[in-house]
Amino acid sequence: MTEPQPVVELRGITKRFPGVVANSDVNLTVRAGEVHAVCGENGAGKSTLMKILYGMQQPDEGTISVNGEQVRLRNPQDAIKAGIGMVHQHFMLADNFTVRENVVLGAESLHGIGSAARARITALAEQTGLNASQDALMESLGVADRQRVEIIKVLYRGARIVILDEPTAVLVPQEVDALFATVRSMQEQGFTFIFISHKLDEVRAIADTVTVLRRGTTVGTADPKKISSRELAEMMVGSELPSPETRESTVTDRDMLRVNGLRLSAADSGRAILDDISFTVRAGEVLGIAGVEGNGQTELVETIMGMRKASAGRIELVETGGTVHDLTKLGTLARREVGIGYIPEDRTRYGLLLTQPLWANRILGYQTRKPVSRGQLLDIAGARRDTERIVSDYDVRTPGIEVPAAALSGGNQQKLVVGRELSGNPVLLIASHPTRGVDVGAQALIWEQIRIARREGLAVLLISADLDELIGLSDTIRVMLRGRLVSEADPATVTPQELGSAMTGAEAA
Amino acid sequence: MTSWRTKVLPPLLAIVFSLLICSIALLISGSDPLQAYWTMLRQLGQGTTAVDTVNLATVYYLSGLAVAIGFQMNLFNIGVEGQYRFAAVWAAIIGGALHLPPVLHVVVIIIVAVAAGVLYAAIPAVLKVTRGVSEVISTIMLNSIVGGIVAFLINPDQFGVLTGNNLRTQVIDPSGRIPGIPIGDASLFGFVFIAAAIGLAYWFMLNRTRFGFELRASGESTTAAAAGGVNSKRMTLIAMLLSGGVAGMVALPELLGRDYTYAITSTQGYGFTGIAVALLGRNHPGGIALGALLWAFLDKSAVSLEQVHVPKEIATIMQGAIVLSVVVAYEVVRRADLAAAQRRVGRALSGGRPASVAEGGAI
Secondary structure (H helix, E strand, O other), rough: OOOEEEEEEEEEEEEOOEEEEEEEEEEEEEOOOOEEEEEEOOOOOHOOOOOHHHHOOOEEEEEEEOEEEEEEOOOHHHHHHHOEEEOOOOOOOOOOOHHOOOOOOOOOOHOOHHHHHHHHHHHHHHHOOOOOOOEEEEHOOOOHHHHHHHHHHHHHHOOOOOEEEEEHHHHHHHHHHHHHHHHHHHHHHEEEEEEEOOOHHHHHOEEEOEEEOOEEEEEEOOOOOOOOOHHHHHHHHHOOOOOOOOOOOOOOOOOEEEEEEEEEOOOOOOOOOEEEEEEEEEOOEEEEEEEEOOOOOHHHHHOOOOOOOOOEEEEEOOOOOOEEEEEEOHHHHHHOOOEEEEEEEOHHHHOOOOOOHHHHHOOOOOOOOOOOOOOOOOOOOHHHHHHHHHHHHHOOOOOOOOOHHOOOOOOHHHHHHHHHOOOOOOEEEEEOOOOOOOOOOHHHHHHHHHHHHOOOOOOEEEOOOOOOHHHOOOEEEHHHHHEEEEEOOOOOOOOOHHHHHHHHHHOOO | OOHHHOOOOHHHHHHHHHHHHHHHHHHHOOHHHHHHHHHHHHHHHOOOOHHHHHHHHHHHHHHHHHHHOOOOHOOOOOHHHHHHHHHHHHHHHHHHOOOOOOHHHHHHHHHHHHHHHHHHHHHHHHHHHHOOOOHHHHHHHHHHHHHHHHHHHHOOOOOEEOOOOOOEEEOOOOOOOOOOEEEEEEEEEEHHHHHHHHHHHHHHHHHHHHHHHHHHHHHHHOOOHHHHOOOOHHHHHHHHHHHHHHHHHOOOOHHHHHHOOOOEEEEOHHHHHHHHHHHHOOHHHHHHHHHHHHHHHHHHHHHHHHHHHHOHHHHHHHHHHHHHHHHHHHHHHHHHHHHHHHHHHHHHHOOOOOHHHHOOOOO
């Protein structure tokens, strides 16, 4: 049997944004009728690549070929003409319209709005397994059916190649199975799918081929049936990283953070995002939380920081003197004031004021404390001085402290955030993906700083998708799956492979 | 590093652009643009125009500040219009009814005006914070309601008096007036200094206090502010109330310095002008002052255009063109500037090459 023709071929795609390269020499070959997964951590360049393929952004270098012909995709309309459609992660549907109106909206010229359109949608509904009537209002549909409507929208416009952007993020496991069944049956009818995901078990379940992106470039293409999740995970996080190993244990028996029976319910459905979470972090201890992204880690951190309101449970912080602070009812600022430092997972959205100079960013989160504030007044001179200190101690590469935070590269932004969060004499540091998207040098520096602070008795709650980082830095590892802490691992003995299987729930660890 | 270019270039570009547009309009209508502009400029030196301009600018300045406070927090307080009229009518009623010693009388009137402004702004503020109602919608509706409230309050059955054909409130005693500064035939409002002090206080609040920092942080990024411990609901509430408080003073320069009474015929629309002035001044207290002066100048010198048989509406065209182009110009210059800063940092650190992802670039 000969190899099917490539339907999409991306060659040497490079995309630069001011001061940064998002995609660098990316190659992707998708063959007709296959499900091709594109894998990579957040920030690896998946979304930029897909935006290029869907015509939302133009590559600076490289070529795109569809069905053997080189094309220029200047906008999504060009992509649709070339037969490429995209199902966005966040649905773009009008709730107060019917299924049919949603599908036809914007594509009235194809089959009109009357019986021709109805017939076409009926055919497509059968192909995709949509059960709802096409006259049903969109608001009456469940998430899985909404996703099918999104797929129908794309097919209605004539796409033969469908990009699914993290389609399972919004689905429960049964719905994921149904979606995969739909994808498989459509694959038999000759459709091609590009499946964006960072959930390895799903990739292995559905994909015929997988291409892994890391730090903006293609690492390789593999057959997911032939390689294991652990090999795939290794491709994603890489193994040439400096070792984060901590040498001697500094764990004390003094409890610092106690979380007990924490529960967080989703605002709309009451479904538990976090369920019965209990753990303790002691002074001098790094507690690592492992887990595939989207299993509640972000929510856990935000609940401990007071940015989300827990539905049940108790959070306590024990000061060095033995005073117990009940954090459960406190706001974010009060929690920071009792000594929590917070390195958020998305520094540009949660950690920095991008248009403000570096010294103003030093104040954020510390606006009530010395040296950047005196009561109700800001101490700007103090903020500047302390920013200078962070810039030199943490090796933030910048021409000065007056540049806006947006002008720094990711690694230097992150060093600034880490420096700030370790400056307030914290007793507990919550570090969410502290080295994501930073260069190797910054990574080593951040690890070293966390280690030094730990030696001085800091308690650290570390969330990371980088298993080497987790194993290397943590004194204890807990695994999080579907909003629960399911198992525990000893970083001294566990391998990334074992951790990887525990994270996917593949085996009871 | 917000360079001078980001601050000065956009308004200059906007003014030049709007002069061009108006020139085209003037040429089409068969007039000489240069003659028209010269007439407007010359008018500034004639009679009381210069002082009138500053007096009117004081009103616009207060209104611009009120809008700018909201803008800092990404709140669009269109309701300055309603808030100032609500405040003005109460200040005039209570000021006219009381008989107090000098200074104290003035202070009481100012307090009443601010309190009334805060009160009227509290409605959209509470609706926004508790029910998520867009302040744009609620303030527009409240603007419309205020006309009825004013008419009701200055009806002779309530607090008003009928003089000739005009309904107005009781005249405020001389003790409740702010004396003007005579310049030539004209008199400069004493309130100019109070307005300047409020401008200073606004600058200080924004740049030197914790509250101002939290306000700006929430305006720039709700998520980062929340992670930094800023309670966005509280900030929304306070910003809206502050905005209403300043809005409450908009009518006071005229009320305490010239009219001493609030009538059904008193000028309306200052609140809307404030939106334009705040946009023009980029929410900066100095910029708003310049914007207010420019706007007042265009208003006051437009009358002179009749002498050269040019319709005075050309000044309105100019005002509209300035606002539209200043918004566009600010955005263009801001983007160009950020890209330039990133390139500068990149060049300074990597010897000319753009940083690659592997060197720590974010995506």
